[in-house]
Amino acid sequence: MKLxxxxxxxxxxxxxxxLASATMLFVELALIRxxxxxxxxxxxxxxxxxxxxxxxxxxxFLIPAARGQWLKRWAPxxxxxxxxxxxxxxxxxxxxxxxxxxFTTVKTTGLPEWVTLPAIFLLTAVIMAAIGKITxxxxxxxxxxxxxxxxxxxxxxxxxxxxxxxWLRAPSVVWGxxxxxxxxxLGGRRNTLRYGIPLTAMVAALLVETTTAGISWSPYxxxxxxxxxxxTQGYRISANGVPHQSIAPLPVLMQKNSPYRQAxxxxxxxxxxxxxxxxxxxxNDIAVALAxxxxxxxxxxxxxxxxxIGAQLHPARPxxxxxxxxxxxxGRAFLERTSTKYDLVVLALPDSLTxxxxxxxxxxxxxxxxxxxxxxxxxxxAPHGAFAMYNYYRKSWLVDRxxxxxxxxYGHAPCMTTFSKNAAVLxxxxxxxxxxxxxxxxxxxxxxxxxxxDHPFPYLLHRDIPTLxxxxxxxxxxxxxxxxxxxxxxxxxxxRYTDMFLMGAAFMLLxxxxxxxxxxxFGTTWLVNALVFIGVLLAVLAAVExxxxxxRVNQLLLQLLLFGTLAVAWLVPxxxxxSLPFAGRLAAAIALAFxxxxxxxxxxxxxxxxxxxxxxxxxxxxxxxxxxxxxxxxALVTGYQALLLVVALLYLGACVAMRFAxxxxxxxxxxxxxxxxxxxxx
Numbered sequence: 001m002k003l004x005x006x007x008x009x010x011x012x013x014x015x016x017x018x019l020a021s022a023t024m025l026f027v028e029l030a031l032i033r034x035x036x037x038x039x040x041x042x043x044x045x046x047x048x049x050x051x052x053x054x055x056x057x058x059x060x061f062l063i064p065a066a067r068g069q070w071l072k073r074w075a076p077x078x079x080x081x082x083x084x085x086x087x088x089x090x091x092x093x094x095x096x097x098x099x100x101x102x103f104t105t106v107k108t109t110g111l112p113e114w115v116t117l118p119a120i121f122l123l124t125a126v127i128m129a130a131i132g133k134i135t136x137x138x139x140x141x142x143x144x145x146x147x148x149x150x151x152x153x154x155x156x157x158x159x160x161x162x163x164x165x166x167w168l169r170a171p172s173v174v175w176g177x178x179x180x181x182x183x184x185x186l187g188g189r190r191n192t193l194r195y196g197i198p199l200t201a202m203v204a205a206l207l208v209e210t211t212t213a214g215i216s217w218s219p220y221x222x223x224x225x226x227x228x229x230x231x232t233q234g235y236r237i238s239a240n241g242v243p244h245q246s247i248a249p250l251p252v253l254m255q256k257n258s259p260y261r262q263a264x265x266x267x268x269x270x271x272x273x274x275x276x277x278x279x280x281x282x283x284n285d286i287a288v289a290l291a292x293x294x295x296x297x298x299x300x301x302x303x304x305x306x307x308x309i310g311a312q313l314h315p316a317r318p319x320x321x322x323x324x325x326x327x328x329x330x331g332r333a334f335l336e337r338t339s340t341k342y343d344l345v346v347l348a349l350p351d352s353l354t355x356x357x358x359x360x361x362x363x364x365x366x367x368x369x370x371x372x373x374x375x376x377x378x379x380x381x382a383p384h385g386a387f388a389m390y391n392y393y394r395k396s397w398l399v400d401r402x403x404x405x406x407x408x409x410y411g412h413a414p415c416m417t418t419f420s421k422n423a424a425v426l427x428x429x430x431x432x433x434x435x436x437x438x439x440x441x442x443x444x445x446x447x448x449x450x451x452x453x454d455h456p457f458p459y460l461l462h463r464d465i466p467t468l469x470x471x472x473x474x475x476x477x478x479x480x481x482x483x484x485x486x487x488x489x490x491x492x493x494x495x496r497y498t499d500m501f502l503m504g505a506a507f508m509l510l511x512x513x514x515x516x517x518x519x520x521x522f523g524t525t526w527l528v529n530a531l532v533f534i535g536v537l538l539a540v541l542a543a544v545e546x547x548x549x550x551x552r553v554n555q556l557l558l559q560l561l562l563f564g565t566l567a568v569a570w571l572v573p574x575x576x577x578x579s580l581p582f583a584g585r586l587a588a589a590i591a592l593a594f595x596x597x598x599x600x601x602x603x604x605x606x607x608x609x610x611x612x613x614x615x616x617x618x619x620x621x622x623x624x625x626x627x628x629x630x631x632x633x634x635a636l637v638t639g640y641q642a643l644l645l646v647v648a649l650l651y652l653g654a655c656v657a658m659r660f661a662x663x664x665x666x667x668x669x670x671x672x673x674x675x676x677x678x679x680x681x682x
Contacts (some may be wrong), residue, residue: 171210
């Protein structure tokens with residue numbers, strides 16, 4: 001009877017751990033999306049929320065079992081406070097910098113940024129510490145690898161759930177209801193009232209947001225649609241609180257000085273029969289292409305909601321025209337897959353307002369503006385074809401960067417037409433005679449080097465880390481040290497897990513590098529991003545399942561395999577993978593990305609199984625991941641491929657620290673205390 005009760009208890013703990021872990025990742029992803037949609041520039045600093053999450057979860061795991069119970073009792077309160085704070089005091093943070101460009105045109109409102117941003121970071125850390133504490137206390141009740149297995153299954157469930165909601169374009173109130181339901185279950189009957197009140201307040205605030213006129217969600221943004229005026233036929237589209245696009249009637253778009261028609265006016269000998277529009281958005285550029293006699297238009301738009309709005313509301317109805325072929329895809333990915341030749345290729349205002357993932361500095365459109373991308377566009381031009389790009393570039397050096405790239409690629413300077421608000425149109429014909437310019441581009445100063453696929457940061461003036469980033473990262477690391485100290489975590493007790501800390505930092509960088517790699521190979525779409533994260537979790541889970549079935553592993557062999565796979569990933573250039581057909585590219589990308597992850601997590605799983613205190617080891621690993629998230633900014637200087645060298649150095653340090661901790665190759669596997677308790681209970 002006692003054995004049956006023990007098994008039922010273990011089963012209950014496993015399912016609760018799975019739910020807690022799923023809730024933890026779901027809330028983390030929801031906070032990254034929602035905070036970025038309501039606080040301008042958190043869209044560009046989504047890893048600000050990610051680092052706060054790692055800090056909180058790490059602390060939740062490091063707090064001893066007998067302490068910190070108040071965090072569990074009041075877990076929903078900071079979550080409700082964060083939602084209400086942002087809803088009641090929405091803030092647009094004006095960041096001006098000569099080092100890096102942000103696409104915003106809003107005024108500063110709400111509380112000062114030095115109040116709002118630290119408050120959001122700290123509240124995020126407390127929220128995740130509370131959920132992390134719930135998860136850690138369940139983690140302790142199982143054998144270490146069994147607990148890690150269910151933690152991973154929960155993370156996988158949370159990731160898949162949020163990806164599904166993104167696909168369905170579910171509003172924020174749905175996210176809130178699901179998170180609230182999960183927390184109520186985890187809180188238990190004794191905390192129903194204590195949890196219910198703040199969770200109800202949170203859901204109510206999200207309901208108000210969801211029912212606001214014109215608000216909808218895409219997989220990337222919170223979209224707000226507003227009629228221009230009662231006398232003007234058109235709409236303004238804002239994304240994450242920033243004016244993003246305007247729907248205008250065709251007569252307005254076709255006015256003489258309109259930027260939409262410059263590509264056609266400056267290529268009078270071009271037939272304009274086949275046109276590719278990258279960044280088709282609501283359809284303005286498509287309508288102009290059709291008005292100029294295009295017989296075939298490929299309209300590429302990454303955001304399905306923006307395309308849907310244009311299809312429903314644009315007065316010219318361009319998406320209804322049978323000559324238009326819609327592709328919901330990343331523009332660079334489309335260029336890599338199509339073999340069609342075009343008379344005109346247009347990059348139409350492709351300035352995103354968010355990052356690819358919470359763990360990177362890559363914006364959605366970054367790979368459209370590298371030297372290799374502009375060369376790919378040229379390779380898709382028919383004889384006597386032309387390429388055009390336009391935007392509100394903000395800085396003259398950015399125009400010089402793009403125009404200089406076009407000069408190098410086409411062998412002659414492009415046409416340049418300037419407008420108010422730092423807008424410019426660049427048009428380059430295949431030959432100088434294929435363009436007719438009123439003004440030829442001339443550099444305003446020293447031309448910045450072109451962005452590349454390895455260093456895809458077109459909006460960064462120099463290869464350095466802006467002081468804005470350095471200040472924010474320094475403050476985050478300082479807060480981390482203070483938080484660990486103030487929560488009573490014994491630093492000395494975690495020093496023995498230095499190897500776990502270093503493995504966490506290395507794994508975070510490795511994951512980021514893989515997200516970036518897949519974004520280049522297959523597009524910066526939300527689906528590619530979600531599939532990569534799911535793939536990472538599956539690779540980690542596979543490593544755990546292999547380790548659970550082995551009595552012992554040869555650490556030295558695993559370490560050699562890890563460094564071997566990292567060396568191969570470093571030696572294989574991105575262009576070699578891009579040159580492969582789709583099936584070969586997919587196979588190569590999976591092998592290069594997931595082989596090091598699998599080897600690294602076999603090493604990690606073995607170390608976790610041997611740890612005297614698995615929860616402390618896991619907490620140290622999470623704080624290491626926070627450090628890895630900060631180290632990712634090194635890519636602004638070195639490029640992304642060089643991050644693999646940093647990963648190798650971190651894993652080398654972990655292997656050395658593992659030996660000093662007495663858990664190197666050849667050391668027998670002791671029975672950890674948690675396993676002893678579990679076996680004795682049986």
